[in-house]
Amino acid sequence: MSDTVVPDEPRLTSLAHGGGCGCKIAPGVLSEILRGRAALPVPPDLLVGIETSDDAAVYRLNDSQAIVATTDFFMPIVDDPHDFGRIAATNAISDVYAMGARPLFALALVGMPVNTLSTATIGAILDGGAVACRAAGIPIAGGHTIDSVEPIYGLVALGLVDPARMKGNAGARPGDVLILGKPLGVGIFSAALKKGALDAAGYARMMETTTRLNTPGPDLALLDGVHAMTDVTGFGLAGHALEMARGAGCQLRIEWSSVPLLEGARELAGKGFVTGASGRNWASYAADVAFVRDMTTIDQALLCDPQTSGGLLVACDAAGTAAVLDIFAQHGFSAVAIGEAVQGKAGLSIV
Incomplete structure (x- = not known):
């Protein structure tokens, strides 16, 4: 654990009703929420949308390039703010890698209880995310912040892939x-x-x-x-x-x-x-x-x-x-x- 925990502040995990990807809405509930929603027209260059519950959206730019776009964010899974930021950012970038793409850049999504956590703690969360992005070779090019009841951190992550090499979650074949x-x-x-x-x-x-x-x-x-x-x-x-x-x-x-x-x-x-x-x-x-x-x-x-x-x-x-x-x-x-x-x-x- 790093030395970024500020004394006398509440444990990060104590401020959240769930942590990490355990915060996700249960798959059965999510299916019920999405069921019956009107489908929007799908342009031919949208190679991957919501149909197969894939890891990211993929939009073809030309014959050799497609943009991969995803977002992921959650409440603290650990108490150390720097570690929380690293985990959340690593998790978000993973969806780009899972499509076979190389990450390009990220945007930060930040919701923090600013009257409960110090600016030092919030800054340490962002620093942890920046460390993960540097390891992936990408910048955090912007983002959005809100004052929220529970601490929330994550990224919008974008990548680039050859459409012919993109790997979705629906291509498995018998014998694989x-x-x-x-x-x-x-x-x-x-x-x-x-x-x-x-x-x-x-x-x-x-x-x-x-x-x-x-x-x-x-x-x-x-x-x-x-x-x-x-x-x-x-x-x-x-x-x-x-x-x-x-x-x-x-x-x-x-x-x-x-x-x-x-x-x-x-x-x-x-x-x-x-x-x-x-x-x-x-x-x-x-x-x-x-x-x-x-x-x-x-x-x-x-x-x-x-x-x-x-x-x-x-x-x-x-x-x-x-x-x-x-x-x-x-x-x-x-x-x-x-x-x-x-x-x-x-x-x-x-x-």
Whole structure:
């Protein structure tokens, strides 16, 4: 933890009813909100909109360039303001990488209780975001601020991609291998942190994964064998895998014993440190998840655990698996093959 916490100020997490990507509206509730909304005309150059619940919008500029645009923001997941800013910015930029694009610049979204937090604390949040943007090689070119009840920080992130190389979440094909770039458990760690039960080593593991930029994305997009990508965030592994399955019209099978977990995540979940978002996630999509093996309530919590700045989930043909894993390794990731796409009704099965 850095030394940016101002004495006598309230803990950042105490000012928020939820934290990180666990703040997201539950997928079932979101579907209900959007259901029946009048669809606007879609211009032919809008290559990706809201239809497949993808990570970002993509608009073609010409035959070789398309703009990737996304936004992400949330309440504090940690108490250190600098760390909060780094995590939030890293998470927002991830959606650009998940489309196979390279980030161009960002705009800051800032809502702060200015009568509760000092300008030093708010400045440290912005400084943390700037550190993540510098690591991505992009400037924060502007933004917008409001006085809000809860602290909120995030980015609008824009990137550039060749339309022929853009990777959405809907291109998986039967026979594809599923590869996950980061371990699960961030939501569980954040629940333990909020209750004072996460030790320094656990906090370090949480920071390491949540501030690691998903830089393999653009290089993965250059591989012909990569058919789909997304990043695993607030809806958990199950929720984002389901979005991929529905978009592709096939079934995804996940080998649960192969899914990587943050060290200590299972033990913390067993002690009851799970987020409310995990339960809301399960209630939203349980009907589309089949278990071909016994799953404990702890397994279920991990499967639905909301990830903040989670890893890339990649669908690639079997012949390209080694190349995908090699690119992840070149960027310092220990990615793992966790399952496959198969013919069948769109859904998820855990084997």
